[in-house]
Amino acid sequence: MSGTIKVLNVAEKPSVAKSVSGLLSRNQGLRVREGRSRYNKIFEFNYSIRGQPCQMLFTSVTGHLMELEFEDRFRKWHSCDPGDLYHAPVRKFVPEDKLDIKRTLEEEARRCQWLVLWLDCDREGENIAFEVIEVCRAVKRNLTIRRARFSALIEREIHHATQNLVDPNQWFSDAVDARQEIDLRIGASFTRFQTMLLRDKFVIDSATDDRNLVLSYGPCQFPTLGFVVERYWEVQSHEPEEFWTINCSHKSDEGVATFNWMRGHLFDYTCAVIVYEMCVQEPNATVTKVQHQEKLKYPPYPLSTIELEKRASRYFRMSSEHTMKVAEDLYQAGFISYPRTETDSFSSRTDLHAIVQEQQEHPEWGSYAQRLLDPETGLWRNPGSGGHDDKAHPPIHPTKFSAGEHGWSQDHRKLYELVVRHFLACVSQPAVGAETIVEIDIAGELFSASGRMILERNYLDVYRYESWGASMIPTYTVGQQFTPTSLTLDTGVTRPPPLLSEADLLSCMDKAGIGTDATMHDHIKKLLDRFYATKDSNTRFSPTNLGEALVMGYDDMGYELWKPNLRSMMEFDMKQVSVGNKSKDEVLATCLQQMKACFLDARLNKVKLLEAMAVFFERSNRAVGGDNYTAGEVVRQCNLCQESSMVLKKNREGNFMVGCSGFPQCRNAIWLPGSILEAAVTSNICTSCNPGPVNLIQFKFRQIEIPPGFNANHLGCIGGCDDTLRQLIEICGTGSRMSARGRGPTTTSSNVPRSSNHGVCIHCQQTGHSSNDCPSQFSRSRNSRSRVNSQNGEPSVSCSTCDTPCVLRTANTENNRGRKFYSCPSQECNFFIWEDDLNNGNGRSIPRSTANRSASNSSRRGGRGRVGRNGSRAADTTFVSATGDPVSNRCYVCGDPSHFANVCPNRGM
DNA sequence: GCAAGGTC
Incomplete structure (x- = not known):
């Protein structure tokens, strides 16, 4: 056709491509052919956009066409410090399983002059639109790109959208990119x-x-x-509290009325008893109020996804995940509308009667549908609006009649039935009840009773998942007096809230x-x-x-x-x-x-x-990667294999090394001094080592194992530039060599009492105390005195702080090589003394750093007002012992402890 | 081997 342009139309899902094609072509001259993806067919028909004859090609994607991922060199877990992932380069690409859709788009786009985007009209849809644009523009740069805005798959709406094409919204798409x-x-x-x-x-x-x-x-x-x-x-954290309440009943020829105390309940036994005794002394009841009112119980709003999930969970105990699977099946087979919708109000253009008409033949709810359609019953009511509209999909409703299909599971039947009954309920009148509330006064205390009569069940007839109880009470008139049949002081106990149900959880998520x-x-x-x-x-x-x-x-x-x-x-x-x-x-x-x-x-x-x-789990002795070391944080790219990362590791004995995560294929390793107590990779990068980046490591050495003049805290580099680290390796040896010599872990502290009742301390890996009491976490004031003992002719030195026998060691630093010194083996003490200073008492201790100490728990916890694991109760309530002994005897009216409520001057004000 | 968001 001369002057005809080819227009490629792309929807977010195959069903929309099919529907829109059907609506625009009115199924006249509509052809369908296969694309490269088996799910995404291509529909063809002729159409005219604002007088321009068009050959329309209509295909679809299936949701997002692209994924966002880190560039390859950051994708392996040990390839980088996780902190680097905040700036590591990312790329958007079409994954393997979407390549066939991409090829379809490329092939069709090459043949077209226009691209019209029919993605869902939400932010994600807009983002997918830009993914489609990117793919199509790459093969055809001069495509005219237009966006169709539609809010329902209704003929008039779709024609309107086609004749009023707009530009795609970059801001919407950007928001999704950011997310x-x-x-x-x-x-x-x-x-x-x-x-x-x-x-x-x-x-x-x-x-x-x-x-x-x-x-x-x-x-x-x-x-x-x-x-x-x-x-x-x-x-x-719930602590049960006992409470008391007064119940009253009255039996007459017409039946029984149960009156509830209008104070509800009291936690104070004494107060409850006082009030109860007053009532017992003057038990005559006077009717003070009789109120009749009409009550309506409304049907639910049209069904959104979340409501479907919540109700299926509540009514059938189906998990939300299973519900969505079954709903997807029903949708795919054409029995219900699109199941992922936020919308809970029907468009005024929806033909609701037609949907009801389809259900008239059903053996169970067909007669109800007939009644709905009969104007004389007055049962019909236009559905309410829940106030949500995603502008893309209508509420979930039946789209095809079924009395149950062969091959449907029980869950398919139940869910289809729920969708149908819910829809029928939505377009029904509310149930009507007549409620009577009666209030009485006994000795100044008020009690109330209520009764309800169901006048019209209406939607409840079809929505069998909900009920509305009826209860009858005798007739009363204001001023009438009677003596209660029973008047009792009853006790109860407060209960914790229930654990969250799936419906509760969905509500929490929805709300937040x-x-x-x-x-x-x-x-x-x-x-x-x-x-x-x-x-x-x-x-x-x-x-x-x-x-x-x-x-x-x-x-x-x-x-x-x-x-x-x-x-x-x-x-x-x-x-x-x-x-x-x-x-x-x-x-x-x-x-x-x-x-x-x-x-x-x-x-x-x-x-x-x-x-x-550690509160919940045992420590593991598991070795990682066969090298007996626990993997930690990345320090640098491995300079040997160039593939994996060099990772800071620690073995069971507490020794550190930096090894290649590609072990055992790559055995690149840097053994660190055995005197390290703690080591943690920082985000600081060494400015001199190449190839970078090489992250610096914050070391904390056991002071007694390093020579004087070295600081216990050291920000070091394993890249080769760090003289201090090299010296300490020379002086102290490495953890691996120390272990090979059979040296026990130096963290063993002879002065720390051991107890099998404790687990292993998080900080120092020792048993005998909990991490809360770990001496390594607290600085202490120290004196600088030592005690020198002599045993068997050998001098012995005890630590000035903990009295533990010190260990004689030899320094290997440049200035003091070969010089002997005593040091305390306990990690909590930093005491050392040169052997040749023994006689002049020059023992010293170096103050421990407190930089790594964590902030106080209590200050944070107090500030957050958490529902505590520690238990809590309202400050103004009073506990009563198990025997019921009262622990408070204040007046419940004014709080004054000098009198009881029955003589309170404020009573009755 | 990581997320959340589409969808089949």
């Missing part, structure tokens, strides 16, 4: 860090093979875990904006897959030891990395990008800078994570 990059960098850095830090140090029994265990961190999965842990702590309707169930499943949480048969979640330890560790650092605030802040920034208030680069720079600082700080405080893990 992707932030998620990747945060997720990968924290995941690598905590996995490498913890996995091999503890026996994590939840996993069958904990060598492959990944302790992932993600900005969505961790807050989800946080919800579970927080509720669990709330339950654990964690995940999307399409991903929330994934985050919940991830908690189970990662062994962070378990779900009981009642769909209630508890954290595992692992999950609780991780949250506890970060919590003890004082970070809210496990709370939803981080995600909320990110979402806020993304919103700013999407409306053009901030640029993508600006948000990326700020957010990543903050997160990197947080990451580095968390790594400095890693002892908190280790401590929290």
Whole structure:
């Protein structure tokens, strides 16, 4: 056709390509052919856009076409310091399983003059649109690119969108680019860090093979875990409190009314008894109020994904993940509408009657559908609006009648039934009830009773998952008096809140904006897959030891990395990008800078994570990589094999080395002095060693094992430039050689009492005390006196601080080579004395550094107001002993301890 | 082996 242009149209999913093609072509002259991907067909038809004849080619992608990843040299876990992942280069690429879609787009784009994007009209859709643009433009630079904006797959809407094409929105896409990059960098850095830090140090029994265990961190999965842990702590810290309440009943010819005390309950037994005795002394009841009112119980809003998941969990105990799988099946087979939607209100253009009409033949709910369509019943009501609209999909509703298909599982049947009944309920009148509330006065105390009569069931007839109880009470009139049939003082005990159910968890996530309707169930499943949480048969979640330890560790650092605030802040920034208030680069720079600082700080405080893990798990003796060393942080790229990284490692005896992570293929190793107590890779880079970067290591030496004149704290480099480190290796030997000589770990302290009741201290790896009491964590004042003993003619020196016999050693420094000195073997003492100074009492001790001491727990904890693991109760309530003895005798009206409530002057005011 | 987001 002369003047006809070819237009390539691309939708986000095959179903939309099919629907839009059908609507635009009105199924006239619609042809379909295969693309390179088996799922993404190509539809062809003729159409006219604003008078321009077009040959339309309509195909689709399947969600995102591209992935974001680090460049290859950063992808191996040991290839770099996880802290580097905040600035490591990333690239966007089409993964292997999407290459066939990419080829289809390239082939079709070459033949076309226009590209029209029909991706979903949300931020992710806009980003996918730009992915499609990138692929198509690469093969055809002069493509005219237009965007179709539509909010429902309805004929009029689609025609309107086609005739009113707009430009794609770069801001929307930028917001997603920023989100992707932030998620990747945060997720990968924290995941690598905590996995490498913890996995091999503890026996994590939840996993069958904990060598492959990944302790992932993600900005969505961790807050989800946080919800579970927080509720669990709330339950654990609950202390039951006994309370008292007064119940009253009245039986007449018409039936029984149960009156509830309008004070609810009291925690103070004395007060309750006083009030009760007053009532018993004057038990005559006077009716003070009789109120009749009509009550409506409304049907639910149209069904969104989250509501579907919550209701399937509540009604059928189906997991959200399984619900989505079944819903996807039903959608693919055409029985229900698109199942991933936030929308909970129907467009006024939706033909709701037509949907009901389809269901008229069903043996169970067909007659209800008929009643709905009969105007005389008055049952129809236009559905309410839940106030959410994702502008892309309608609420979930039935799209095809079925009385049950062959091959459907019970769950398919149940879910289809739920979707249909929910839809029918939405377009129904609310249930109507008549409620009566009666209030009485006994000795000045008020009690109330209520009864309900169901007048019209309406939607409840079809929505059998909900009920509305009816209860009858006798007729009362104001002023009527009677004597109660019973008046009792009853006791009860407060109970903790229940563990979070799956529906609760979804609500928490929804409220805090964690995940999307399409991903929330994934985050919940991830908690189970990662062994962070378990779900009981009642769909209630508890954290595992692992999950609780991780949250506890970060919590003890004082970070809210496990709370939803981080995600909320990110979402806020993304919103700013999407409306053009901030640029993508600006948000990326700020957010990543903050997160990197947080990451580095968390790594400095890693002892908190280790401590929290030690609460739940045994220390592991496992060797890593066959070299008996526990892998740690990356120091530099291996200069031997050029492939892997040189990693700081520590063995069971506490000796350090820097070895190639490619061991045993690459055996490059630098053995470090045996006198190292602690070593940690820092983010500081050596300015002189090449090839760089070489990260500096913060060493802490055991003072007694290094000669005088050397500082116990040393920021060193293993790249070859560090003379101090080289001297100490020469003087003290390396950990490997010391071990070979059969030297026991020098951390053994003869003056620290050992007890089998303790585990191994996190700080010093010793038994006999907990990490809280670890002497290595506290500085002490020291004197500089020593005691010299003589035994068997041999001089012996005792430490001035702990009285432990000192060890005679030989210095090997340039200035003091061969000079003998005594030093205390205890790591908590830094005492040493030159042998030739023994007689003049020149013993010295060098003050320990306190730089590495972590901040006080208590100050942080107090400031955060956490629902504590330590237990808490309201300050204004009073405990009553198990025998019921009151512990408070203040007036409950005014609080005055000088009188009881029955004589309180303020009573009745 | 890491995230979260699309989707088959």
